[in-house]
Amino acid sequence: MEILTYAFMQRALIAALIVGITAPAIGIYLVQRRQSLMGDGIGHVALTGVGLGFLINSSSAWAGPVWIATFVAIAGSVAMELIRWYGKTRGDLALAMLFYGGMAGGVMLMNLSDAGSNANLSTYLFGSITTVSAQDMTAICVLAALVLAITVGLRRQLFAVCQDEEFARVTGLPVRLLNLLIAVTAAVTVTVAMRVVGLLLVSALMVIPVAAAQQISRSFAVTFALAVAIGIGVTVTGTATSYYVDVPSGATIVLFAIAVFVLFTLLAAPLARKRARAAAGGADGCTLEVPGSRAPADDVRV
Amino acid sequence: MEETSPPRSDHPVIALRGATASLGSRPVLRGVDLTVRAGEVVALLGANGSGKSTAVRSVIGQVPLTGGDLTLFGTPLRRFKEWHRVGYVPQRTTAAGGVPATVREIVTSGRLARSRFGLPRRADREAVHHALELVGMADRAKDSATALSGGQHQRVLIARALAVEPELLIMDEPMAGVDLASQEVLASALREQVARGTTVLLVLHELGPLEPLIDRAVVLRDGCVVHDGPPPEAVGQHALPGHDHVHPHADDTAPATLGTGLLS
Numbered sequence: 001m002e003i004l005t006y007a008f009m010q011r012a013l014i015a016a017l018i019v020g021i022t023a024p025a026i027g028i029y030l031v032q033r034r035q036s037l038m039g040d041g042i043g044h045v046a047l048t049g050v051g052l053g054f055l056i057n058s059s060s061a062w063a064g065p066v067w068i069a070t071f072v073a074i075a076g077s078v079a080m081e082l083i084r085w086y087g088k089t090r091g092d093l094a095l096a097m098l099f100y101g102g103m104a105g106g107v108m109l110m111n112l113s114d115a116g117s118n119a120n121l122s123t124y125l126f127g128s129i130t131t132v133s134a135q136d137m138t139a140i141c142v143l144a145a146l147v148l149a150i151t152v153g154l155r156r157q158l159f160a161v162c163q164d165e166e167f168a169r170v171t172g173l174p175v176r177l178l179n180l181l182i183a184v185t186a187a188v189t190v191t192v193a194m195r196v197v198g199l200l201l202v203s204a205l206m207v208i209p210v211a212a213a214q215q216i217s218r219s220f221a222v223t224f225a226l227a228v229a230i231g232i233g234v235t236v237t238g239t240a241t242s243y244y245v246d247v248p249s250g251a252t253i254v255l256f257a258i259a260v261f262v263l264f265t266l267l268a269a270p271l272a273r274k275r276a277r278a279a280a281g282g283a284d285g286c287t288l289e290v291p292g293s294r295a296p297a298d299d300v301r302v
Numbered sequence: 303m304e305e306t307s308p309p310r311s312d313h314p315v316i317a318l319r320g321a322t323a324s325l326g327s328r329p330v331l332r333g334v335d336l337t338v339r340a341g342e343v344v345a346l347l348g349a350n351g352s353g354k355s356t357a358v359r360s361v362i363g364q365v366p367l368t369g370g371d372l373t374l375f376g377t378p379l380r381r382f383k384e385w386h387r388v389g390y391v392p393q394r395t396t397a398a399g400g401v402p403a404t405v406r407e408i409v410t411s412g413r414l415a416r417s418r419f420g421l422p423r424r425a426d427r428e429a430v431h432h433a434l435e436l437v438g439m440a441d442r443a444k445d446s447a448t449a450l451s452g453g454q455h456q457r458v459l460i461a462r463a464l465a466v467e468p469e470l471l472i473m474d475e476p477m478a479g480v481d482l483a484s485q486e487v488l489a490s491a492l493r494e495q496v497a498r499g500t501t502v503l504l505v506l507h508e509l510g511p512l513e514p515l516i517d518r519a520v521v522l523r524d525g526c527v528v529h530d531g532p533p534p535e536a537v538g539q540h541a542l543p544g545h546d547h548v549h550p551h552a553d554d555t556a557p558a559t560l561g562t563g564l565l566s
Contacts, residue, residue, distance in 0.1 A: 032401040157419065160411035163399040166392050167462070170362050171415035172385030210401065218446035219404040 003243055011137055012129040012239055012249070018144040019193040019205065020235035024213075024227035025151040026189045027206025029182055032162040032220075038080065038183075039203035041095060042190045045076030045102035047199055049191075050124045051109025065124070066139045066191060073187035076102060081183040085176070127198030127250030129239055136195060143192045150185050158182060159220060196235065197250035204254045205231065212261040215268040230260050313376030314339050315470050315501045316361055320370035323360050330356045332525040333370070340469075343502040343515050345533065348522035354505045355393065357522065358474050361503070362390055374470075386415040389468030393475045393505075397458040398447040405450070405458050406443040409433055412462035433464040436491045453484025460488060464495070471495060473504040477512070485511045509533055 003009050023039075030038050049072025053065030076098060083094045110121050123131060132140070151158070161168045161178045169175045186206075193202045213226035238253030316338040323331040330353045338344050346354040359365040361372065363379055372379045375387060389412070397408050412433070413426045434440040437457040442450070447458060456476060463471060471492075477485055489511045496502060496515055509516065513533060521529035 028401055032399045034400045036400075154419075156411070156414060156417075156422070159403075159407070160414050163403065163408065163411060164392065164394075164397075166364060167390060168411075168414075169364065170385060170388060170390040171412065171466070172383065173414060173418075214402050218402050218444070218449075220401055220407050223401055 003240060008130050008132070009243060011132050011134065012243075013236060015129060015132050015137065015140055015196050016235040016239040016249075016253070017232060018140055019196045020231035020233070021228055022144050022147040022151075022189050023193050023202070023205040024209040024231040025224070026147060026182070026185050028210045028220075028224055028227055029151070029158050029162045030186060031207060031210045031214075032159070033165070036207045037203065038077075039186060039190060039206040041080060041099050041102075042073050042077050042187050043194075043199040043202045044099045044106075046070075046073035046187070046190050046194065047106030047124065048072050048076075048102045048109065049106075050194075050199075051106040051113070054113040054120070055109045066136055066194070069194065070139075070143065070188060070191040073191050074184050077183035077187040078180060081179055084179075123198075124194060125198050125200050126248060127194070127196050127201065129196050129242070129249040132195050140192050140195070143188050147185050147189050147192065150181060154178070154181070155224070196239075197253055201250045201254050204257060205235070208254070208257040208261055209234070212257070212264045215261070215264040216271055230257070234260060313373070315342075315375060316503060317373045318357070318361060318370065319372075321357070321360060321367050321372065322369035323356055323365050323367050325356065325365075330525050331360065331367075334522070334525065334527055335530075336361075336520060336527070338470075338501060338503050340501055341499050343496055343517045344504075345509065345512070345516045345519045346503065346505045346522060347507075347509070347519050347529075347534075350507075352522040353525040354522045355474055356525075358472060358503065358505050362388065362472060386466055387469045388415075389463035389466050389471045391459050391463045391471075391473040391476055393478065394459055395452065395455065395479060396447075397450070397455045397462075402446045402448060404444055405434070405439055405447055405461075406430060408447055408458055409443075409461045409465050412465035415466045429467055430461075430465050433461040436464055436494060437461045438487045438491075451481075453480040456480050457484060457487060460491065464491070468500065470501045470503070473502070475505050475507060477506065477510055482511075489515070 004013075027036075027039065030036055046069045049069030050065045052072060053068035056068070080095060080098060083098075107121070157173055157178055158181075160171065160173060161175055162182075165175060165179075168178075189206070190199070190202050193205060197205055209227040209230040210223065212230055213223045217223040217226055234256040235253050238256045239249050241247065241256075242249040242252050314337045316336065318334060318336040321331050321334045321336075322329065332353075334353070334357055336344075336346075336357065346357060348354045356365050360367050361374070363382075374382045375384065377384075397405075410422070410426070410430050413422070413430055416429075417423070417426050431440060431443075434443055437460055439454065439457050439461060442454070447455070450458065456479070460473070460476060463473070476488060480488065492502065492512065493515060502515075504512070506512065509519070516533050518531065519529065519533040520527055521534065
């Protein structure tokens with residue numbers, strides 16, 4: 001395994017593993033409340049943060065692009081959550097505005113800065129896992145621990161809020177706070193995954209493993225575990241593949257994830273048939289034996 | 303701990319006085335008085351758009367009141383924190399979300415009003431099982447909610463509200479789209495709750511199989527109470543067993559229906 005002897009590949013594989021765990025872990029809640037594309041929106045907003053990071057061009061660890069992107073993404077996701085509360089009527093338009101504004105802002109700021117170039121931009125857009133530095137690793141590990149603590153530790157509460165928000169409010173849970181927590185956690189996950197799959201493909205890793213897992217699972221717990229397992233599987237194999245075959249890591253990971261989705265979809269039909277047979281359990285001939293109909297007694301008289 | 307009212311105090315469980323509320327620019331409640339005392343079973347009746355759903359949703363704080371006042375168990379809604387005393391069945395056609403979840407997982411979420419941020423204990427699991435048995439869904443506990451029929455979805459939603467072992471049960475059209483067999487199951491589950499002294503407020507489009515349980519009916523029309531007393535007798539053909547109440551209500555409902563269709 002010569003792949004493991006290079007420090008940059010060790011970092012790449014660990015980063016991939018972390019993203020494989022965290023992205024589906026928060027993604028499942030977004031899918032549950034039917035906001036699969038929220039990750040995409042946050043990704044666009046985070047680009048402005050990356051641009052800002054380059055413009056400031058500070059060398060201190062706490063003002064690097066990853067951290068600034070995190071703060072801007074959090075601000076953007078909180079803004080989206082506020083729009084969801086207060087602007088019910090034209091919420092989708094306001095969100096679209098935020099998406100495109102974030103993208104345009106990122107490109108603009110990046111070009112204004114000295115360090116920014118198109119090549120630099122594309123490493124954030126599409127990911128560049130082998131350039132993850134030791135400094136990035138610290139940030140990624142700290143943020144991932146936070147994401148995991150929230151998504152696993154508060155799974156019952158987050159499940160209730162994402163399943164039926166109105167009902168959750170009547171149970172007395174702090175629904176607004178939990179919604180904000182989901183938004184912030186999603187934003188943090190986007191910036192964690194940014195270097196691995198890129199901002200444009202982050203959302204794929206939040207949604208596709210969940211979509212694949214729910215093809216064959218019946219419970220939330222199994223869907224969660226399976227989605228994380230798929231996430232780990234595709235990110236690690238995708239990263240290893242990109243080392244051996246020299247293809248971009250982000251695109252490889254996403255294509256692997258889609259392959260898993262297709263495979264699980266194909267498996268779903270026979271599995272459902274098998275479960276149906278097991279449930280029927282020898283209840284053959286459930287149609288009632290109907291006695292022969294009576295013979296007509298007489299003609300119709302008017 | 304300030305003035306925690308004992309379960310059977312002389313406070314009414316729900317006291318809504320002069321309540322006004324509007325959705326957008328349209329007034330939906332125009333001074334509604336509604337008092338529900340401990341142990342009572344009260345049905346809110348009315349045509350589509352009469353404000354009955356809004357009245358119930360304002361009781362649980364989902365629709366803000368623009369005027370009047372509301373107390374739950376003697377505590378003003380703003381300061382009310384004891385949500386574990388309230389079980390709520392929202393108006394839904396499905397219990398499923400965007401990700402598969404088992405019947406037990408959904409019903410367990412109703413228990414959060416008691417367990418909150420703590421770990422689920424044995425009492426929680428037992429309450430969930432008991433709630434599932436009450437609605438006759440214990441054998442489907444491990445099944446995915448997406449595989450259920452309409453009536454079974456409704457039974458799951460009711461089990462979720464019962465899991466918290468509420469003193470007050472609020473149900474918004476629990477019989478909508480439910481077949482006769484499920485209606486019977488729900489009626490017997492409700493009968494058991496009432497026998498245990500649970501207070502019930504339910505929104506109904508018609509009395510149906512729950513009629514014998516109901517102590518009092520409050521009829522709303524255009525956001526005003528037009529009847530508060532014993533359930534109105536069905537007359538003529540409406541009183542026949544098996545009569546299905548399907549005809550549309552006349553005149554005043556047309557614009558109102560448009561209004562609530564968006565929010566109910």
